[in-house]
Amino acid sequence: MGGPLTDLGTKRPAAVATAVSLYYDDHALYVGVRAQQKTPVVAAQATDDVGYGTDDFVGVLLDVTGNGGRTYYFVVTPRGTRYAFAAETARYKPTWSAAATTTPDGWNAVLRIPYDALKLAADGPQRWRINVVRNLAATAEHESLAYSPLMSYQQIPQWPTITYDWRWWPRTQGVTLVGAIPPPKPRAEFYGLDSSGTDRNAFTTPSGTTVRRSPRDVGADVAIPITATTTFVGAFSPDFSNVETDQQTIAPQQFRRAFNEYRPFFAQGAPYVNAAIESYQPNLPNEVLFYSPSIGSFDRGFKLVGTKDDNAFGALEVRGSDPQSGATFDDVAFGFRHRKPDNTLGYWVDGVSAAHSNGDDRTWEAGAYGRSLASGLVYSAMHAQETGSFVTRPGDAQKNAAFIDIQKPGLEANLGFLDTGAQYNPVDGFTNIADVRGPDFSLYLTHSLKSGPIKNGELFLNWDRWLDHQGNVHESDADANLTLRMRSPLALYVNDQLGSQRTYEGDYFSGGTHGYRDQQLQPFKTWDLGVGWGEGTPNSLRTDFQEGPFGTYFLHQTTSTFTRALGRASLSVDYAGTRESMFSGASDGQWLRRFSFAIPLGPDGNASIGYRDVSGRGGFATPGRDLAVSLHRKFRSGNELFVNYGTPAANSTLDRLVVKYLLKVGGGV
Template sequence: MTACFNARKLLSRWMSVKTTMGALIGAIALLVCAAAHAEPAKYERATSSFPVARCDTPPKIDGALDDPCWTTASSTGGFYRFASSSPVAEMTEAWACADGRNLYVAFHCHDSQPGRIRADETQRDGDLSKDDRIGVEIDSQGTQRGYSTFVLSACGTQFESMENGNTDNIAWAGDWQGAVQKTSDGWTAEFAIPYALLKYPRDARSVRLMLFRNLARETNRTVWPGVPLSVTDPWHDTLYMQPCDGLSMPYFAPRPVILPYIRAGIGQTAGVATGVDVKYPLSTTLTGVAAYKPDFQTIEQSVSDVNFSYTQKYVNDHRPFFVEGANYMPDSDLLYTPQIANVDTGVKVVGKNGPYEIGALHTESGGPGGQEASVISIGREIGVTNNIGLNFARGNQPGEAFSNVGRLTGGYNWKNGSTNYNAFTQLTGSWRDSSWRGQQQFFDFSMNPKDGKPGFDIYHSLFGADFYSELGYLPELNRKGDGLSIYQDNRFDKGALESYHASTYIDSWQHETGGFFHNYQNGFMDLHYRSGIGFHVGYSHQIRQQDSSTLYRDHIMERRFWWGEKTLLQGGRIQYDSGTQAGQSYAYAVLAQGVRFSRVFSSQLLFNRLDLGGAIQTQTVVSGVYHLKNERSIGGRLVSQDRDTNVYLSFNQKTRGGTDIYVLLGDPNRRTTAAGMTFKLVRAL
């Protein structure tokens, strides 16, 4: 305790003459001292096992709970509000049973106001966040670190999210069955989840489960098993999943999934191309993926807005080869997959084996713009909350030296009462061939309390002036500095106000080679109301040394209002930010609105306008979709920006079995409309 006492004396003298920043850091230092001397409490978690009943005759998956197996199935009893002592709004019952191929789960969702049940999304793997829905989360390896999720909406729309990431081809990702039926007092549902979809050790006989229900008109989900009030994560904590045993989980011999395609185009998209993707289970927990000439032409990439940025803007990658197993790959500063524009051949190995997580890939492409990339990531879980990891990335353009980046990471987490403490560090070095190219450092410490209490996050970071990563997203280098965020969140089970988030952030940066770079202060508050409207107000101030002779003083006021948050594709928002940016007057406006013309036809409008020093840029994006059925749709998009306009139309058919069909009129990723047509056929073998 002497060290902490001396620190307090020094900090009290410093705070008496220094800025508010010093006071904040001093307060946090005292909290750190207190945490360091508090006795870490063990995590509370389910320890008693829940035996899953055996069913000799599987249920017919039609949503009706009239099968004989449900009379002898294991009953979960009642559901509970997540990390809340408030009573549940509506009762939920659930049952589970299993045979040698599937885990079966049934729900009875009682509802005293059946007229308020909402279920608008009809497209498989669409957005169910605004619908009444139920779900099954499965930690198939029992590590309390990750899980796969299977969801059904009240109209029977399916959604799944696999632990290792997955693409949207049903045959490739694996299929499961689900169905619902309306009842006089709500609705019922049945799931059949094949063991073949899950990754688990050989001879496994148990999994960990969490079942949940979301009412569209309610803030908080209800769950089984119950979760203590001390949990700070508002959605999920794998530590509290229920151990379930008595399962007969068979060993499945490795069986490849082969996904060949043929693409033909006419007009500006003329030509014929073929390629193939192959997925092969290397073990019960590791998956290998290979690709030859994967088709990226028909993948619609993200559209970046026109708002001002000092740096390169980050966009998401939707290409299936990179999406598969993305959770096991390094962070974007080592692997930013949009940097890999073309792939002639590629291989990946992704998965989890006990406490180890593994992700590796290698791609090559020739001709103009050719590139070679190799990446590996190995993580080791220690206990249920701590980890270490090693990452390596290597890439080059033809005729250039290889860029090599290596990283060591480590995380340590503990809990004291209802407060979580997290410490994280990563050390990174880069070199080209044998020449050292600088380092990167990052240290972070955070305190995350339960809702309604303030928390903080403090960090130190360094990006070397010569640091280089061929494959990484590195918007700014030659900087070192510290940052501090103080925030408070809360959510309410009743009343007009549903939740709020308030935060203030301060950082200060110098150039690694010496000299001032920038400092930044920001504060904002978000309010979300149960009626579906929300407000955001914020203010930021920045002093930035852009170059040796240019110093900018930026200040921006943020104002945002949104509505229709409780609806699917009918919400909208208005945003207006104004002030000074890069030494010029600045105003940025956004209008977004969704329109649902019918249950199967909807459209989205996004308009944004930037006025920077009198120079005006505008962008309009209009997209629409018409669902012919759950797995077929007609879509389109118009993007108009800088006097360029691109329009395309598409037809998609994604089947549970058979041939997937894609038809494009135009090209989704050009700046101007392409007068052509593209056909693509994909069939799993």
């Protein structure tokens, strides 16, 4: 299949050979791989879906819609440990198989991917896109069968990006299925839970807030196929104690922080509900109308997600209440997007209707983009409008944005314009900053060297100057970020930030909501130096130091992360320290110490322990010490057992022991 793989770090043919064979029948897709290797084979992970990226692996990427509507990723290591991912859901657990064995000069593998794991629309000619990638863990080399000069080297787990890279994957020719598509199957998961401890009624949301409510003993998730590519999803009395993750940081924040969503109900089909294809603030987190981490504990939710031809769509309804205040919410969100298979045209519309006991809020958004395959020119524009109880002037609750972007080998330049009203702040959404109007520009340069100590380099430049609606500078930035990766395990990072931010009565978000009173222009002028050793390998070290004026104080900050493979087990250690010297003369600091240890229990089980200690009050985090222990076991029937003490998501240890059994009924994905 195709020619040799390309090393994305050097943008040259890979130094070792990888032979790929592709076959299919009426039941499954088969991929055979023969991987030669000069460095020792790395294959420590022994539990499926745990520890992705730390071993050597070969991955098969599939876009079964031809336009990025549904993309899948199947991975196998030399030990035969398997991983599976889908862009449409974070809870993707298909039934598939793979086998691998080492050889004197490398290793071989065979992957069998049944069609019922892919949600194929129909028999007949298929318009699949397929790619094969390879990771060499000892040297952090990333190789790809599909190659475009526009592709860049990325760190795992960001690489490969299955929601974006599909446009470079080659199309299959002549694949026709007859009577091969199995009927979709419904699936249900029922849980039974028992808990004990003084904090058995405490639960932590993705944003780090711990709430208290009565523990839930039973609940269910159901997935009922409507068509081969459309599914109804329901969550009843949900519990997420077994998927909570540590997102704690002491780093000061200039803008609102974006948290990752780990709750399966919200993660499934999220790209179809937040349907926007483009984003408009290249140096900030992506703004969305429905930001599920802002939704705390909820009682039940319904969702319909799917694809049809070149379209993708999703809608959800979620209801719940705040166990402390008694405030209720009943929110609806929807999205629709269309994208041509050649990625030259796309458009979308999405919206949210939030019905809260203290008021209602409605927001909709529409946008479109175009792309020239010949010139590399990309252009896009969008408009959003918010109305409801919290909006007194609808004209000030709008957002308009546009950009022109040029993409060439080794270069991407983007010129944009942003106009966000002073009252624009969707209740269920994520908005970085409001009351801004003005241009922004970014330039991204990459270059790979054929010889010398430097393997590749990246330079990212960002500039913006946004005025508030009185004409004063609200936010301005001029940032430069340089990355140099050596042929040795060394990597260097140099960053410089030169900016300012205006606050109004101490709030940076919007001047209009404060009547533009008590304005203060605060400096953000920091530099950062980082050093990495062996990043992307099983044994790595990364340390950074940042210093400079940061708002109302002078910042000194250091962060270090160390990971090491201990046989099949893994160890991770973090240390961070922040010192804030106030311009008024006072000073304070905060320190974070964190470690985690994980050990596999065969291919279907694992155990882990994590400890975090945050001390001092001169930082972003709430001080506290947190201990979390977990045990997971998956049985041959597909049922699962979880035993957890505490939670990695809380600020301090929760005296809470949870035993949860998950009973699975039916098939499907």
